Amino acid sequence: xxxxxxxxxxxxxxxxxxxxxxxxxxxxxxxxxxxxxxxxxxxxxxxxxxxxxxxxxxxxxxxxxxxxxxxxxxxxxxxxxxxxxxxxxxxxxxxxxxxxxxxxxxxxxxxxxxxxxxxxxxxxxxxxxxxxxxxxxxxxxxxxxxxxxxxxxxxxxxxxxxxxxxxxxxxxxxxxxxxxxxxxxxxxxxxxxxxxxxxxxxxxxxxxxxxxxxxxxxxxxxxxxxxxxxxxxxxxxxxxxxxxxxxxxxxxxxxxxxxxxxxxxxxxxxxxxxxxxxxxxxxxxxxxxxxxxxxxxxxxxxxxxxxxxxxxxxxxxxxxxxxxxxxxxxxxxxxxxxxxxxxxxxxxxxxxxxxxxxxxxxxxxxxxxxxxxxxxxxxxxxxxxxxxxxxxxxxxxxxxx
Amino acid sequence: xxxxxxxxxxxxxxxxxxxxxxxxxxxxxxxxxxxxxxxxxxxxxxxxxxxxxxxxxxxxxxxxxxxxxxxxxxxxxxxxxxxxxxxxxxxxxxxxxxxxxxxxxxxxxxxxxxxxxxxxxxxxxxxxxxxxxxxxxxxxxxxxxxxxxxxxxxxxxxxxxxxxxxxxxxxxxxxxxxxxxxxxxxxxxxxxxxxxxxxxxxxxxxxxxxxxxxxxxxxxxxxxxxxxxxxxxxxxxxxxxxxxxxxxxxxxxxxxxxxxxxxxxxxxxxxxxxxxxxxxxxxxxxxxxxxxxxxxxxxxxxxxxxxxxxxxxxxxxxxxxxxxxxxxxxxxxxxxxxxxxxxxxxxxxxxxxxxxxxxxxxxxxxxxxxxxxxxxxxxxxxxxxxxxxxxxxxxxxxxxx
Numbered sequence: 001x002x003x004x005x006x007x008x009x010x011x012x013x014x015x016x017x018x019x020x021x022x023x024x025x026x027x028x029x030x031x032x033x034x035x036x037x038x039x040x041x042x043x044x045x046x047x048x049x050x051x052x053x054x055x056x057x058x059x060x061x062x063x064x065x066x067x068x069x070x071x072x073x074x075x076x077x078x079x080x081x082x083x084x085x086x087x088x089x090x091x092x093x094x095x096x097x098x099x100x101x102x103x104x105x106x107x108x109x110x111x112x113x114x115x116x117x118x119x120x121x122x123x124x125x126x127x128x129x130x131x132x133x134x135x136x137x138x139x140x141x142x143x144x145x146x147x148x149x150x151x152x153x154x155x156x157x158x159x160x161x162x163x164x165x166x167x168x169x170x171x172x173x174x175x176x177x178x179x180x181x182x183x184x185x186x187x188x189x190x191x192x193x194x195x196x197x198x199x200x201x202x203x204x205x206x207x208x209x210x211x212x213x214x215x216x217x218x219x220x221x222x223x224x225x226x227x228x229x230x231x232x233x234x235x236x237x238x239x240x241x242x243x244x245x246x247x248x249x250x251x252x253x254x255x256x257x258x259x260x261x262x263x264x265x266x267x268x269x270x271x272x273x274x275x276x277x278x279x280x281x282x283x284x285x286x287x288x289x290x291x292x293x294x295x296x297x298x299x300x301x302x303x304x305x306x307x308x309x310x311x312x313x314x315x316x317x318x319x320x321x322x323x324x325x326x327x328x329x330x331x332x333x334x335x336x337x338x339x340x341x342x343x344x345x346x347x348x349x350x351x352x353x354x355x356x357x358x359x360x361x362x363x364x365x366x367x368x369x370x371x372x373x374x375x376x377x378x379x380x381x382x383x384x385x386x387x388x389x390x391x392x393x394x395x396x397x398x399x400x401x
Numbered sequence: 402x403x404x405x406x407x408x409x410x411x412x413x414x415x416x417x418x419x420x421x422x423x424x425x426x427x428x429x430x431x432x433x434x435x436x437x438x439x440x441x442x443x444x445x446x447x448x449x450x451x452x453x454x455x456x457x458x459x460x461x462x463x464x465x466x467x468x469x470x471x472x473x474x475x476x477x478x479x480x481x482x483x484x485x486x487x488x489x490x491x492x493x494x495x496x497x498x499x500x501x502x503x504x505x506x507x508x509x510x511x512x513x514x515x516x517x518x519x520x521x522x523x524x525x526x527x528x529x530x531x532x533x534x535x536x537x538x539x540x541x542x543x544x545x546x547x548x549x550x551x552x553x554x555x556x557x558x559x560x561x562x563x564x565x566x567x568x569x570x571x572x573x574x575x576x577x578x579x580x581x582x583x584x585x586x587x588x589x590x591x592x593x594x595x596x597x598x599x600x601x602x603x604x605x606x607x608x609x610x611x612x613x614x615x616x617x618x619x620x621x622x623x624x625x626x627x628x629x630x631x632x633x634x635x636x637x638x639x640x641x642x643x644x645x646x647x648x649x650x651x652x653x654x655x656x657x658x659x660x661x662x663x664x665x666x667x668x669x670x671x672x673x674x675x676x677x678x679x680x681x682x683x684x685x686x687x688x689x690x691x692x693x694x695x696x697x698x699x700x701x702x703x704x705x706x707x708x709x710x711x712x713x714x715x716x717x718x719x720x721x722x723x724x725x726x727x728x729x730x731x732x733x734x735x736x737x738x739x740x741x742x743x744x745x746x747x748x749x750x751x752x753x754x755x756x757x758x759x760x761x762x763x764x765x766x767x768x769x770x771x772x773x774x775x776x777x778x779x780x781x782x783x784x785x786x787x788x789x790x791x792x793x794x795x796x797x798x799x800x801x802x
Contacts, residue, residue, distance in 0.1 A: 027590065031609050045772050048596060052700075052767060054654035077656055079586030079626070081597050095654035097586050097699060099597050110653045134769045146772045154802050155613060156774035159606035159701060162590045163599070163771060185480030185498050189428065189563045195449060196482050196500050198564070205560035208432050212556060225480070252511045253455035253496035255478055298498060299453075300560060330756040355731040355795040357756045368453060368535045370564060371446055371547045373557035394756040401555050 006342045009274045013284060013310050016292055017317035022170045027161055030153045032215040033171035034319040039147035042164045044137035049100040053132040056091040056113055056120045057104035060129040068122045076101045091120050100133055107132035150322035172319040175242035177218040179203045183248040183298055184225045202247040202303045209307050214315055225255045234265055244291050248298030251281040258295055259283055267293055275384055276342040278302035278367035299367035305344045305379055308398045329357040329380060329397040335389045342384045346376035359397060377401040407743045410675045414685060414711050417693055418718035423571045428562055431554045433616040434572035435720040440548035443565045445538035450501040454533040457492040457514055457521045458505035461530040469523045477502045492521055501534055508533035551723035573720040576643035578619040580604045584649040584699055585626045603648040603704045610708050615716055626656045635666055645692050649699030652682040659696055660684055668694055676785055677743040679703035679768035700768035706745045706780055709799045730758040730781060730798040736790045743785045747777035760798060778802040
């Protein structure tokens with residue numbers, strides 16, 4: 001099989017997106033989830049002609065006829081049933097959020113009146129008909145869609161859901177996700193590695209990326225470089241999980257037997273290797289009709305980049321999230337990259353005083369340079385066809401911070 | 402007291418930032434928290450001369466002298482103690498992530514050799530001294546700071562913490578936060594409002610904004626428009642919480658007795674009213690030496706905007722988060738706003754093909770237009786001094802999505 005381009009790999013991955021069922025979740029726990037229903041107005045927004053300033057409500061015709069002194073006939077508070085201004089020449093004190101009293105049509109704020117002896121004197125000359133009111137249904141009408149299905153639920157959506165009386169929301173169910181590391185060189189975080197060992201970190205980075213983006217809770221596994229142990233472990237995992245993310249053992253090495261093990265378990269290889277740096281040995285497949293398998297390279301920058309570039313878009317598609325156009329950033333300085341590979345360049349993002357997204361290259365020391373990711377904010381995708389990328393040219397930007 | 406400008410209000414608020422103690426948290430629960438220690442390299446990064454390609458390791462001098470055939474003396478796997486290439490004319494098979502065998506200095510990838518009868522023939526002509534190696538300490542030296550104190554912990558920081566063996570991290574303790582709504586017009590989400598009532602939503606929006614930004618867990622309270630009930634409730638709250646966010650009852654209305662109630666409880670008013678729309682009635686104070694009080698207007702857009710513009714920066718400062726310059730976006734079309742107020746304009750953000758952050762105005766119908774926030778991504782801050790804001794001019798952008 002020829003090595004795929006980034007675009008080809010992306011296409012195959014998105015073709016294998018899930019269509020997960022929805023689930024009902026309590027409103028307080030929906031933040032960051034993907035909405036699987038529409039939020040519609042259960043009544044008009046606002047539900048009544050609503051006062052927007054504290055002051056007095058009058059009939060504007062009186063003011064137009066020259067009246068400047070209005071006897072106070074009562075107080076219309078917020079949260080109280082609608083009163084009626086029976087005296088057309090009078091006024092009603094009204095509070096922000098209150099219903100406009102029947103018979104009144106205009107509100108003058110307290111700053112523009114003087115109240116003495118039960119009467120309000122208007123001090124300002126200009127009073128517009130229907131001013132300081134938020135009229136019933138002007139924002140939305142009963143039945144209007146306020147939030148579309150596929151929206152990621154943020155604070156504004158939580159507020160709207162509360163307003164329309166949704167104590168629970170239907171959201172996309174998250175795939176049951178397993179994150180698996182392999183490699184005899186890896187020791188647990190709490191352990192002091194021997195000179196030839198390192199602590200495992202990819203599984204934690206991947207779990208954090210999924211948690212941050214989707215509130216996904218993933219389970220972590222580790223297997224030594226032993227095909228039998230891996231096969232036994234994966235067989236179990238394929239029974240319990242929808243999405244299996246592996247890291248390590250997909251390269252050309254003598255101990256990179258993951259592709260063979262996956263084949264022996266019936267996982268269909270959809271591709272192996274993408275013409276990109278980092279992340280060339282990336283393997284992708286599916287157990288027919290069941291788990292989707294991302295087998296990422298073990299190098300920390302490679303695994304991280306593959307998650308940002310492929311796995312997150314795969315999950316957005318799977319969860320039905322409404323796509324938004326990719327971000328575009330401008331190279332702060334010239335970059336030369338000669339290999340015939342798409343180059344995912346770590347960059348630090350700055351917003352210029354002119355409103356431009358500017359990407360400062362932080363090439364680091366290659367796919368093993370984890371520390372470099374702490375200084376960067378994302379990756380710029382520099383196309384395979386070219387070697388020289390000029391300052392101020394713009395490229396797609398994959399943000400992880 | 403004169404009405405403050407946005408800049409003056411911001412300055413006073415930031416002067417009252419906390420300096421919270423730190424707390425040790427298990428690594429898996431630190432995502433989104435603010436780091437209160439430095440992450441330093443516990444050993445060199447990488448910790449040994451690390452092979453970056455599967456292939457063979459040789460002594461380059463042999464290649465330089467014309468040798469193209471290297472008998473295989475062994476296999477250096479990742480995670481195995483370092484071997485020695487005793488035969489200077491031989492080679493060792495090496496795997497990605499393995500230690501470079503002693504006596505070898507250069508790696509040739511499998512794609513560029515042919516292995517037959519226990520010997521590797523080099524097929525390529527160009528082999529650079531020390532190629533395909535990631536040398537010990539090239540990324541970071543033992544003791545180097547990799548992540549600074551004050552960094553928000555993201556997936557890359559989780560990975561680095563794991564690599565340097567931190568099973569727990571010291572992070573800024575979150576303030577104990579109470580969010581309090583007042584207003585007789587508000588009914589619970591699960592209830593059907595009468596015509597003059599609405600469901601409360603501000604408290605949920607504020608809680609979600611704090612949860613999303615800081616993983617903060619806030620407690621919600623509601624009091625009716627009754628000064629005695631509010632005073633009694635707040636007295637209790639001031640004993641238990643560091644940060645108290647109120648919404649409603651701060652305007653000029655007859656039932657807006659919150660400023661008086663707060664004064665009666667000994668809360669020092671630091672300001673009341675800011676020359677801005679929405680959010681003019683915003684009140685800010687502190688119970689001396691204790692709780693900081695944000696009393697926000699009850700209108701949903703006002704409360705939401707005040708959180709984005711004032712409360713989130715206050716918390717970033719309080720938690721010691723390293724500041725980053727504000728985002729700047731370009732107006733997509735001309736906007737006219739005549740009142741002598743700073744105008745926080747809801748906008749939808751687009752990233753143009755040229756890498757520009759472009760803000761599409763979504764003025765909506767004022768501070769009560771909650772539904773408008775669902776279409777917007779943030780607020781553009783248009784200065785008080787001007788009335789006309791031209792297309793393509795740039796202004797500070799406060800993102801909430």
